[in-house]
Amino acid sequence: MTDIQVTSPVRDGVGASAPRPDGTLKVTGEFAYASDLWMDGMLHGATLRSPHPRARILSVDLTGALKLPGVEAVLTHEDVPGAKLYGVDHADQPVLAIDQVRYQGEPIAVVAADHPETARRACALIRVVYEVLEPLTDPRRAALDPSYEKVHAGGNVVRHQPIRVGSVFEADVVVTGEYEVGMQDQAFLGPESGLAVPAEDGGVDLYVATQWLHVDQDQIAPCLGLPPEKVRLTLAGVGGAFGAREDLSMQIHACLLALHTGKPVRIVYGREESFFGHVHRHPALMRYEHGATRDGRLVYVKGEIILDGGAYASSTPAVVGNAASLGVGPYSVPNISLDAYGVYTNNPPCGAMRGFGAVQACFGYESQLDRLAEACGLDPVEVRIRNAISEGSRIATGQIVDMPAPLTSMLEQVRDLPLPEGVSTDLRDLPGGVANSTHGEGIVRGVGYGIGIKNICYSEGFDDFSTARVRLEVIGEEAAVLVHTAAAEVGQGLVTLKAQIARTELGVPNVTIAPADTQVGSAGSSSASRQSYVTGGAVKTACEAVRERLLELAAKKLSHDGLALSGGKIVSVSGIVVASVAEVLGDDVIEETREYRHRATAPMDQLTGQGDAHTQFAFCVHRAVVDVDVELGLVKVVELAAVQDVGKILNPIALEGQIHGGTAQGLGLALMEEIQVAGGLIRNPSFTDYLIPTILDMPPMRLEILENPDPHAPYGLRGAGEPPTLSSTPAIVAAVRAATGKSLMRIPVRPEHITGT
Amino acid sequence: MRVTFTVNGSQQTVDDVWEGESLLYVLRERCGLPGSKNACEQGECGSCTVYLDGSPVCACLVAAGQAEGRTVRTVEGLSDTGLDPVQEAFLDAGAVQCGFCTPGLIVQAHDLLERVPDPEDAEIREALAGNLCRCTGYEKILDAVRLAAARRTAK
Numbered sequence: 001m002t003d004i005q006v007t008s009p010v011r012d013g014v015g016a017s018a019p020r021p022d023g024t025l026k027v028t029g030e031f032a033y034a035s036d037l038w039m040d041g042m043l044h045g046a047t048l049r050s051p052h053p054r055a056r057i058l059s060v061d062l063t064g065a066l067k068l069p070g071v072e073a074v075l076t077h078e079d080v081p082g083a084k085l086y087g088v089d090h091a092d093q094p095v096l097a098i099d100q101v102r103y104q105g106e107p108i109a110v111v112a113a114d115h116p117e118t119a120r121r122a123c124a125l126i127r128v129v130y131e132v133l134e135p136l137t138d139p140r141r142a143a144l145d146p147s148y149e150k151v152h153a154g155g156n157v158v159r160h161q162p163i164r165v166g167s168v169f170e171a172d173v174v175v176t177g178e179y180e181v182g183m184q185d186q187a188f189l190g191p192e193s194g195l196a197v198p199a200e201d202g203g204v205d206l207y208v209a210t211q212w213l214h215v216d217q218d219q220i221a222p223c224l225g226l227p228p229e230k231v232r233l234t235l236a237g238v239g240g241a242f243g244a245r246e247d248l249s250m251q252i253h254a255c256l257l258a259l260h261t262g263k264p265v266r267i268v269y270g271r272e273e274s275f276f277g278h279v280h281r282h283p284a285l286m287r288y289e290h291g292a293t294r295d296g297r298l299v300y301v302k303g304e305i306i307l308d309g310g311a312y313a314s315s316t317p318a319v320v321g322n323a324a325s326l327g328v329g330p331y332s333v334p335n336i337s338l339d340a341y342g343v344y345t346n347n348p349p350c351g352a353m354r355g356f357g358a359v360q361a362c363f364g365y366e367s368q369l370d371r372l373a374e375a376c377g378l379d380p381v382e383v384r385i386r387n388a389i390s391e392g393s394r395i396a397t398g399q400i401v402d403m404p405a406p407l408t409s410m411l412e413q414v415r416d417l418p419l420p421e422g423v424s425t426d427l428r429d430l431p432g433g434v435a436n437s438t439h440g441e442g443i444v445r446g447v448g449y450g451i452g453i454k455n456i457c458y459s460e461g462f463d464d465f466s467t468a469r470v471r472l473e474v475i476g477e478e479a480a481v482l483v484h485t486a487a488a489e490v491g492q493g494l495v496t497l498k499a500q501i502a503r504t505e506l507g508v509p510n511v512t513i514a515p516a517d518t519q520v521g522s523a524g525s526s527s528a529s530r531q532s533y534v535t536g537g538a539v540k541t542a543c544e545a546v547r548e549r550l551l552e553l554a555a556k557k558l559s560h561d562g563l564a565l566s567g568g569k570i571v572s573v574s575g576i577v578v579a580s581v582a583e584v585l586g587d588d589v590i591e592e593t594r595e596y597r598h599r600a601t602a603p604m605d606q607l608t609g610q611g612d613a614h615t616q617f618a619f620c621v622h623r624a625v626v627d628v629d630v631e632l633g634l635v636k637v638v639e640l641a642a643v644q645d646v647g648k649i650l651n652p653i654a655l656e657g658q659i660h661g662g663t664a665q666g667l668g669l670a671l672m673e674e675i676q677v678a679g680g681l682i683r684n685p686s687f688t689d690y691l692i693p694t695i696l697d698m699p700p701m702r703l704e705i706l707e708n709p710d711p712h713a714p715y716g717l718r719g720a721g722e723p724p725t726l727s728s729t730p731a732i733v734a735a736v737r738a739a740t741g742k743s744l745m746r747i748p749v750r751p752e753h754i755t756g757t
Numbered sequence: 758m759r760v761t762f763t764v765n766g767s768q769q770t771v772d773d774v775w776e777g778e779s780l781l782y783v784l785r786e787r788c789g790l791p792g793s794k795n796a797c798e799q800g801e802c803g804s805c806t807v808y809l810d811g812s813p814v815c816a817c818l819v820a821a822g823q824a825e826g827r828t829v830r831t832v833e834g835l836s837d838t839g840l841d842p843v844q845e846a847f848l849d850a851g852a853v854q855c856g857f858c859t860p861g862l863i864v865q866a867h868d869l870l871e872r873v874p875d876p877e878d879a880e881i882r883e884a885l886a887g888n889l890c891r892c893t894g895y896e897k898i899l900d901a902v903r904l905a906a907a908r909r910t911a912k
Contacts, residue, residue, distance in 0.1 A: 019848060026856030027844040027863060029792015029832035036791035064829065117777060176840055189796035189804055189857040239796070239857030240891050271797040428879045491855025491892050523808055653851035661854065664894030687801035695895040696886045 010568060013504035014715060017653035020496045021491070021513055033237035034193035034209035035268045042195065043072055043112040045250065045257050045267035046119035049276055050101035050108055053311075053346040053680025055133040057099050057108070057128060064125030070118040073260045074126070076109045078314040078601055080256065085686055088215060088247050088351070092152060095223050095252050099658060101130075102311035103348055104681050105276025106475045112257040112265050135346035135680035139308035140285055142343035149354075151311060151344035158309055158316045158342040161324035163396050163609035166335030171299035175371040179288070179364045180746040182674035183308075184281035184665075186353050189694050190239015192249040192269040192277050194486055196258035203220040203230025209238040210246040213486045214522035223252050224259065232256070241483035241490035243352030244278040244291035249307045254531060267554025279314045279351030280675055282307040282342070284323075284588050290368045291335075296376040296383045301368075302337035303654050305361060307342045307350075314351030316342035318321070321460050322357025325397045325604060325613055329365035330407055330453035331387040336396050346680045352527060354665060355454055355722040359729065362452040363747055366730030370448070370737070373377040380449050380734065381415045388451075395453070398610040403718075404708035407451065411742025412641045413704055414449070414623045420639045420700075429625055430563030432636035433696060442631040448734025451621040452726025455614035456719030461603045463614075464530070465498035467521030468498075471591040472546050472581070473508065479568075479581040481506055481543075484514035487523035487535040488628055492530050492721060493654035498539050500651060502743075505543035506550075507568030508581060521595065529618065529719025532650060537714040538596035545592035554584045599712055616710055620644040620723035622663070622731035625699075628635055628739040637699045640728060645706040647718035652705075658721045660701050666728030668693050670736075674748050677682070762824040764788060765834025768778075771821075780824045781805045781816035784831060792832040792860045796889070803888030806861035807831045813868045834859035835867060842912075843867045846905035847898075854892035862888045866902050874910055876902070 012018035013418060065074045077084060077096040085091040097108045109126055113119035130365035141148040142156035150156055192209030203226055210216050213233045221231040238245070239381055250267040259267040261296040269277045289302040305323045309316035324340035340357075353359075373383040390406035394400055423443050424430060430438055458464035469484040481502045489495045516523070523535050547565055554563045554570045562573040570579040602611045625638040640663055665673075672691040676683040684690045709716025729747060737744050740754050761770045770805035771787045781798065784790045784807070795806035798817040805816040816829075835841040839852065843866050846852075855860050862885060867875060869884040876884070879901045890898060 017851065020853060022856070023848045023853050024840070026853050027840065027847050029860045031856055032791075033793055033794070033857065036785070038786070038791075106818050115775065117775060187891055188855070189794070189802060189889065190855065191795065238855060239794075240855040242891070268795070271799060271801075426879065428883070434883070493854065494806070653897070657854055657897055659853050660894035660896045661892045662894075665891075684811075686799060687797045688799065692889060692891060693894075694886050694889060695882045695898065698895045701894060701896050 009143060010503045010507050011509055012500060014500050016500065016649050017651055018496050020493060021499060022495055027402060029494050031237050033190050033239050034164050034207065035191060036754045037195040037207055037236055037266060039195065039264040041115060042264035042266050043261060044116040044119050045265050046111050046116065046123050047107045047253060048109040048123040050097065050104060050106040052101060052130055052132050053104045054133040055130040056133065057097060057100050057101065058131055059129045059400060059464055060109065061127040064127065064508045065122040068118065068122045068125060071111060071122045071497040072116040073112040073257050074122065075256055075260060079260065080223055083222040086223055086248060086252065086311055089315055089317055093312040104345055110253045110257055112261050137345050137347055137680050139306050139343050142345050143306045143341040151346060156344045158313050158344060159320040161320050161604060161609055162607060163324050163327065163336050163338040165396065168335045169291065169300045169302065172294050173292045173375050174289060175368060176289045177368055178745060179286040179369060181284040181360045181363055182748055183283040183677060184353060184669050184673050185275065185675050185690060186242035186244035188240030188242055188244055188364055189632045191271065191274045192629050194236065194250055194254050195264060195266045196254035197264045198258045198262050201230060203232065204258055205232045206251060206255055207234050207236040208251055209236050209245060211241050211488050211490060211527055212525035213488065213516060213518050215525065216248060216251055217518050219248055220252050220255060224255055226313045231723045233518045234697065235488055237436040238488060238490045241526060242354045246352040246525060247279050248649055249277045255598065260320040266606035269601055271687060272685045273658060275682060279349045281326055281353035282309060282319055282350040282360065286364040288364050288368045290372050292372055292376065294376060296372060296386050298331055298333050298387045300336065301333050303327055303338035305340040307360065308345055308347055310345055310349035311596045312349045314349055319357040321604060322455060323361045324609055326358045326453050326455065327361045328396050329362065329656040330389050330451060330619060332389050332393050333396065346684060347677055354662065358452065358454045359726050362726040363730050366450045370734050377458065381411050381543050384451060385411050397604060397613050399612045399614060403616065403710040403712065404645065405619065406645060406708055407619060408714055410619065410645065411451065414641055414643045416619050416640050417702060420625055431629040431636040432632065437632055437634065438629050442629050444630050444739040446626050446628060446735040446739025448624050448731050448738055450727040450729065450734060452723055452733030454618050454726055457528055457533055457598050459601050461601055461612045464524055464534060465595050466523040466535040466538040467544040467593065467595050468535065469520050469591065469593040470502065470539065470542040470546050471589065472550065473589040474582045474585045478510055479506050479508045479585060481511045482514055483511060484519050484520050485523045485535055485538065486516050486518060487531055488516060488526040490526050492658060493651060494535065496557050496654060497532055497536060501536055501539045502543055505540055506547060507565055529721045532554055532717055533713055533719055534596060534598060538594055540595040541596050542592050545594055549590045549592065550584060553588060554579065557584060596687040616713060616718060618718045618723045620727045622727040624731035624735040626732060626735040626739060628736055628754060630740055630754065637667060637732060639699045639702065641702040641703040642724055643706065644720065644723055645708050645718060646720045647713060648707055648716040649705060650715065650717060652743050655720055656703055659703055659724045662724035663701055663728040664693050664698055666725045667732060670729045670732040670749060672748050758822065760821050760825055762826060763828045765830055773823050776822065778821045779817050780819035780821055783821045784816060790831050790833050794857050794860055796857055803865060804858050804861040808863040808864065813865055832864055840907050841867065843870065843905045846901040846908065850897050850901035850904050852893060852901035858888060858890040862898060865874040866905065870906055870909060875906055
């Protein structure tokens with residue numbers, strides 16, 4: 001292997017704000033999202049869902065639906081030809097309900113018809129007789145009370161992960177708190193959608209918006225009773241994901257209807273259905289006790305984190321793993337006794353959302369650090385600096401942080417940034433805005449800080465890899481590269497980055513990104529901030545293999561030793577250009593496929609939680625400045641400043657977009673976003689009642705981005721999408737506490753929590 | 758029912774429209790214009806924003822029959838040649854991630870700059886307050902509108 005540093009910078013390579021290859025299509029409205037797909041003669045699918053969170057199904061009568069003109073199929077669990085259950089981690093979820101329902105919105109039957117309204121009306125004509133049961137909705141009892149009824153026969157605890165370190169649980173200063181995190185929704189804008197097309201070989205082609213094509217294929221094929229090669233997936237345009245597309249939604253249903261009718265079937269959820277059609281962020285109940293010396297150095301942490309996974313397992317096991325292993329935050333703690341539980345209830349199923357497990361814990365431990373600062377008479381930044389881990393420290397699992405962890409300087413940097421000007425006199429900048437609820441009276445400013453630690457890539461021994469196929473050939477007398485992976489572009493800009501990497505590694509400006517599909521090996525999920533690392537690594541590795549073959553070819557054709565690739569040219573040892581890539585290639589085509597794995601991780605010990613469970617850690621710190629109308633309980637976030645270490649900036653504009661967007665979702669969790677559930681029923685399944693931040697809610701965001709490379713990662717990069725989602729939430733809540741003096745133990749903070757009314 | 762209206766400069770007659778269909782549905786499913794997006798279909802997200810007789814509206818809140826005889830301009834019809842400066846600025850500023858909100862935001866921002874060529878930040882925020890974006894946190898969208906305004910006034 002020739003070790004080559006490409007010295008001559010290629011335009012739009014790694015490090016540049018290269019333009020998105022899908023950008024022009026997206027601004028002109030021509031980009032084909034999953035809900036835009038259309039075929040002649042296609043049918044429209046609709047889903048009948050349970051109105052009850054827990055019930056026995058006594059009978060299902062399809063007669064009325066089947067009689068409705070335009071209806072071509074009405075299917076129940078009896079029509080599922082293969083496995084009846086599926087799941088991203090445990091196969092515990094019925095494709096269509098069998099004799100019982102465990103959450104409100106559980107699919108019972110699916111319909112295909114000639115118009116979406118016909119399909120919906122047919123659903124309304126299906127007669128289901130239920131025996132309604134009292135839903136099991138108390139996650140604490142599900143975790144800790146063995147006498148509580150069971151949602152699934154195997155028991156209510158999906159995973160319990162303890163952390164046990166040391167034995168000293170006494171200290172001079174002790175602070176305690178009980179915290180609660182509400183159920184957040186990913187609220188991507190592109191609804192769950194896909195088009196299933198029956199194929200002549202008896203299989204099906206599915207065009208779908210998802211985060212991981214191959215894990216969808218792995219779940220769909222057994223339920224259809226088909227071998228995987230007969231269930232071919234192609235990524236359709238994805239309108240955001242944020243974890244909500246890790247689990248299946250309409251995939252199996254559309255395939256079933258397509259295979260049953262012999263016609264293409266499209267399913268597009270509406271917004272209300274979307275709130276029932278995907279998993280949410282786990283709500284959490286947390287108890288923390290932090291013991292420290294009088295000068296604010298942590299002696300111990302005791303903790304209990306109960307995560308409500310709802311009716312099915314989804315990714316609850318991994319969420320528990322993150323909450324436990326990162327449960328004390330980026331702090332050195334010599335003694336830890338912490339228990340994280342993920343449980344079944346009859347509440348809506350919860351699974352992946354940006355930063356999962358780590359987000360919930362971060363609100364808890366950061367709130368505790370502020371309490372400790374107050375108890376010790378320290379500044380909140382100072383107490384964090386006194387306890388922060390650094391390179392070489394151990395986290396709660398005993399794993400040594402063997403990469404830069406410059407938390408102290410990050411905290412100092414964010415603290416020392418200039419503060420925004422004082423309270424504005426412009427109505428539009430005040431809490432309540434043009435609602436004209438204050439002209440400045442009752443407004444108090446607060447400043448708060450938050451810092452988080454997130455594991456990047458899949459953890460706990462998972463075989464986490466990606467595959468890339470790179471093809472180099474001459475097209476129209478110019479060298480051209482085709483990069484093919486199955487990695488899901490969900491908006492984050494991976495398509496841009498893959499092309500940047502190919503340009504950098506091969507020096508060829510002309511790079512095309514093939515559509516993502518299952519005709520190439522798995523790329524793993526667009527989750528866990530992992531695609532730049534793992535699929536980026538796969539593209540880099542495949543390009544290196546192509547480069548090696550190109551140089552072999554050049555040596556053979558040019559009868560010249562010691563050739564290298566530089567700036568897109570074949571050069572001699574002395575740096576003289578001897579040929580272009582196109583001249584060397586001629587009619588030859590070089591294609592290489594490579595898998596890339598990050599270094600292996602290990603499971604956590606079941607009793608102590610010890611183990612090198614993670615491959616990389618990423619950090620972001622936020623400072624929030626808020627103005628609070630303490631009389632009305634309204635909050636205006638004035639500014640959010642962030643310092644994040646990304647190892648290496650691969651695309652500045654895309655990176656900033658990730659940090660901005662993650663910060664915004666953290667603001668939403670702090671102040672407004674909650675799926676309100678009562679008795680297992682969702683009370684606000686709409687954008688009228690589930691509020692996400694608008695452009696009026698978001699403040700200016702100041703970013704300071706650091707590049708301390710991780711020696712283990714491609715280009716030294718660090719995953720970047722999730723860390724800002726952790727730290728913005730506790731920073732904002734701390735700022736609101738600073739303004740109001742209220743304890744604010746629950747997020748999202750509601751006006752009545754501030755006013756006490 | 759039959760609906761006849763002008764869309765992006767050409768007259769369209771659409772047959773077999775069910776009375777319950779929205780203008781958004783007709784554009785997307787019957788006119789081959791899926792650029793206007795279906796994120797909420799309840800008037801909360803702005804992703805389906807189109808011009809109706811020159812005013813920006815949520816196409817999901819307009820019944821198909823209400824479009825009879827009227828003029829609709831969608832994101833697909835903003836520019837006859839190349840990209841409109843607003844579209845260009847969204848690309849250059851990095852305001853596009855998943856892009857599902859983008860068509861609606863571009864139409865809404867286009868309307869703002871037609872009315873207010875050099876808007877203050879507060880005016881941009883007010884004008885775009887009905888358009889939800891889940892990816893960007895809006896910072897790059899503000900950049901894009903500022904950039905488009907600067908380029909338009911420089912011309």
